[in-house]
Amino acid sequence: MSGNRIDQQRRFIVETDELKNVSRRTRPIGQERRENSAEHSWQVALSALVFSEYANEEIDLLRVIKMLLIHDIPEVDVGDVFHYDKDSTADLASREAAAAERLFGLLPADQGEDFLALWHEFEKRQTPEARYAAAVDRLMAFLVNSGNAGGTWREYRLAASKVLEKNSHAADGAKPLWILIERIVGEARKDGHLT
Amino acid sequence: MSGNRIDQQRRFIVETDELKNVSRRTRPIGQERRENSAEHSWQVALSALVFSEYANEEIDLLRVIKMLLIHDIPEVDVGDVFHYDKDSTADLASREAAAAERLFGLLPADQGEDFLALWHEFEKRQTPEARYAAAVDRLMAFLVNSGNAGGTWREYRLAASKVLEKNSHAADGAKPLWILIERIVGEARKDGHLT
Numbered sequence: 001m002s003g004n005r006i007d008q009q010r011r012f013i014v015e016t017d018e019l020k021n022v023s024r025r026t027r028p029i030g031q032e033r034r035e036n037s038a039e040h041s042w043q044v045a046l047s048a049l050v051f052s053e054y055a056n057e058e059i060d061l062l063r064v065i066k067m068l069l070i071h072d073i074p075e076v077d078v079g080d081v082f083h084y085d086k087d088s089t090a091d092l093a094s095r096e097a098a099a100a101e102r103l104f105g106l107l108p109a110d111q112g113e114d115f116l117a118l119w120h121e122f123e124k125r126q127t128p129e130a131r132y133a134a135a136v137d138r139l140m141a142f143l144v145n146s147g148n149a150g151g152t153w154r155e156y157r158l159a160a161s162k163v164l165e166k167n168s169h170a171a172d173g174a175k176p177l178w179i180l181i182e183r184i185v186g187e188a189r190k191d192g193h194l195t
Numbered sequence: 196m197s198g199n200r201i202d203q204q205r206r207f208i209v210e211t212d213e214l215k216n217v218s219r220r221t222r223p224i225g226q227e228r229r230e231n232s233a234e235h236s237w238q239v240a241l242s243a244l245v246f247s248e249y250a251n252e253e254i255d256l257l258r259v260i261k262m263l264l265i266h267d268i269p270e271v272d273v274g275d276v277f278h279y280d281k282d283s284t285a286d287l288a289s290r291e292a293a294a295a296e297r298l299f300g301l302l303p304a305d306q307g308e309d310f311l312a313l314w315h316e317f318e319k320r321q322t323p324e325a326r327y328a329a330a331v332d333r334l335m336a337f338l339v340n341s342g343n344a345g346g347t348w349r350e351y352r353l354a355a356s357k358v359l360e361k362n363s364h365a366a367d368g369a370k371p372l373w374i375l376i377e378r379i380v381g382e383a384r385k386d387g388h389l390t
Contacts, residue, residue: 006246006249006371006375009245009246010338010375012245013238013241013242013245013338014224014338014339014342016238016241017223017224017238017338017339017342018223018224018225019234019237020223020226020230020234020238021223021225021226028212028213028215028216029209029212029213030213030216031215031216035215036234038233038234038237038238039214039215039231039233039234039237041237041241042214042233042234042236042237042240042264043208043211043212043215043233045237045240045260045264046208046211046236046264046265047208049261049264050204050207050208050302050306051201051204054201061257062256062257062260065240065257065260065264066244069237069240069241069244069260070241107245111245143205143208143209143212144209144212147209147212176201180201180205
C-alpha cells in the first residue's frame with residue numbers, strides 16, 4: 001500500500017478489525033461465549049439512536065454516534081477491562097491514551113486528530129454529547145444482563161449498591177435512562193441476580 | 196414490562212441483541228470463526244464515517260449511519276444470505292420486509308415507522324444516502340477478505356469477474372470506493388485469491 005489518503009483509511013479499517021477479537025465480560029443474551037467490543041459498539045450506537053429523546057441536554061446526535069463507534073478502538077492494543085476492575089488497573093488511562101494516538105494516527109492527519117479529540121471528549125464526560133454517550137454506554141450491561149438471567153452480575157456476585165454507585169454518572173447524561181437502570185436493579189435484586 | 200415507551204425501546208434492544216448470533220460467511224481477519232452481523236454493522240457504520248468524503252453526492256451522514264446501524268436487523272428473523280446466493284434465495288425480499296415490520300414494530304409507532312422507512316430506503320438505493328451506504332457496505336468484504344489472504348473468495352473459488360459484476364453498484368454511491376474495489380480485485384487476482 002502506498003501512503004496516500006485512501007490507503008491510510010483502508011489500513012485503519014483493517015487494523016481496527018481486531019476489535020472483533022477483543023473479549024468483554026458480558027455474554028450476548030442466551031449465548032455461552034463472551035461478547036466482543038465490536039458488537040458492543042454496534043449495540044451502543046444503535047441504543048444512542050433509539051434513546052436519544054432522553055438526553056438531559058440538547059445534543060448533536062451524529063457527534064454522539066461517532067464517539068460511540070470509536071470509543072473502544074484503543075482496546076485493539078490494550079484489551080477490555082471489566083468496568084468493576086477499572087480503578088485497580090494500573091496506568092489504564094495512559095495506556096489507552098497511547099493506544100488511541102497510535103490507532104487514530106493511522107488515519108490521514110486531519111481525520112486522526114478529529115477522532116482523537118472525540119475519543120478524549122468521550123473519556124472526559126464534560127460535554128452534553130459525552131455525558132449522554134456515557135449514559136447509553138452504562139445502560140448496555142443493564143439491558144443485556146437483565147435479559148440474561150443476571151449475566152455477569154450473578155457470575156461475579158455483584159452487589160446492587162456497587163452497581164448503582166459505579167454507574168451513577170448515567171444520571172448526568174440522561175435522567176430517564178438512570179431511572180430505567182434503577183428499575184432494572186430493583187428487578188434484579190428481587191430475582192436474586194444482584195446481592 | 197408494561198407497554199410504555201421506554202419499555203418498548205428496551206424490548207427492541209434486547210430482541211435485536213440476537214444479531215450478535217447471526218453468522219455471515221466472512222471471517223474476521225486472522226480468526227477461524229465466522230463474523231456476525233452485529234460486528235459487521237459496527238464496521239460498516241465506522242467505515243461510512245471514515246470514507247464519507249468519497250460520496251458522489253452531498254449526503255446527510257447521520258442518516259447514512261442510522262441506515263447502516265439498522266440495515267441487517269431483519270436478519271434476526273431470517274438470517275444472513277451470502278451476497279452471491281441472493282438471487283437464488285426464494286422470497287428473500289418479502290421475508291426480510293416482513294421481519295423488518297415485526298422488529299421495528301416493537302418500537303413506539305413513530306420511531307418504528309421512521310426506522311422501517313429508513314430500512315426500505317437503504318434497500319431501494321434511490322437516494323444519495325442509500326447509494327453511499329450501499330457502496331460502503333459492498334466495500335467491507337473487500338477490505339476484510341484482502342486482509343485475510345482471500346477469505347471467502349478463496350473458500351468459495353469466486354471469479355474476479357463475478358465479484359466485480361455483483362458489486363458494481365458501489366460506483367453509483369462513491370466512485371473512489373469503486374476504484375479502490377477494482378484495485379483490491381486486481382491485487383487478489385495477482386495473489387491467486389480470485390480466479
